[in-house]
Amino acid sequence: ETGVTQTPRHLVMGMTNKKSLKCEQHLGHNAMYWYKQSAKKPLELMFVYNFKEQTENNSVPSRFSPECPNSSHLFLHLHTLQPEDSALYLCASSQPGTTGGNEQFFGPGTRLTVL
Amino acid sequence: AQKITQTQPGMFVQEKEAVTLDCTYDTSDQSYGLFWYKQPSSGEMIFLIYQGSYDEQNATEGRYSLNFQKARKSANLVISASQLGDSAMYFCAMRELIYNQGGKLIFGQGTELSVKP
Numbered sequence: 111e112t113g114v115t116q117t118p119r120h121l122v123m124g125m126t127n128k129k130s131l132k133c134e135q136h137l138g139h140n141a142m143y144w145y146k147q148s149a150k151k152p153l154e155l156m157f158v159y160n161f162k163e164q165t166e167n168n169s170v171p172s173r174f175s176p177e178c179p180n181s182s183h184l185f186l187h188l189h190t191l192q193p194e195d196s197a198l199y200l201c202a203s204s205q206p207g208t209t210g211g212n213e214q215f216f217g218p219g220t221r222l223t224v225l
Numbered sequence: 226a227q228k229i230t231q232t233q234p235g236m237f238v239q240e241k242e243a244v245t246l247d248c249t250y251d252t253s254d255q256s257y258g259l260f261w262y263k264q265p266s267s268g269e270m271i272f273l274i275y276q277g278s279y280d281e282q283n284a285t286e287g288r289y290s291l292n293f294q295k296a297r298k299s300a301n302l303v304i305s306a307s308q309l310g311d312s313a314m315y316f317c318a319m320r321e322l323i324y325n326q327g328g329k330l331i332f333g334q335g336t337e338l339s340v341k342p
Contacts, residue, residue, distance in 0.1 A: 213272040214260075214272070
């Protein structure tokens, strides 16, 4: 496996379910991110982890709970979601630093539908 | 607060012609980076090109070039010799450069490009 992978690719869940999204990067990066992309809206940053520490929480509701056990893995735990949480959830990774582009590499996303 | 504006919701271009996608930004930071990403219908965000705020020359990557005008706070993407596979959503993004940290990307609304055969 190369790059950034995300599982599952599609998820349908009820409002009372608990599920988790998984992201894994094989690029040796030390920063990982969760983004939400709703229809007709720009991507919204949710969380940032640098060296396994959460450095950004963009006022995300507590029904979304991230976990970063190591620099290669990032999870997003979901519970009691609302229909408006239906969106494409994208994971990304990058190498921290200020030189060069340090572009973020994205996974294919998980398309979540909350019924 | 940082902000990215893409004023073209949709664009059409004839195959083999060049097209410019507009992007303006607003920031009070001195050190920042500007990025363009392509998002095909599959959903994955594909990095295209990067321009640093201190870079004096416009960035180029193959058929992609970034027309960076710092005083006007614009970072337009130019795609030369358009191909059918270029049909996708294109997002402009900005990142504050923080030492030894992965900085958050602020995205624009996107421009949907359609290439006509």
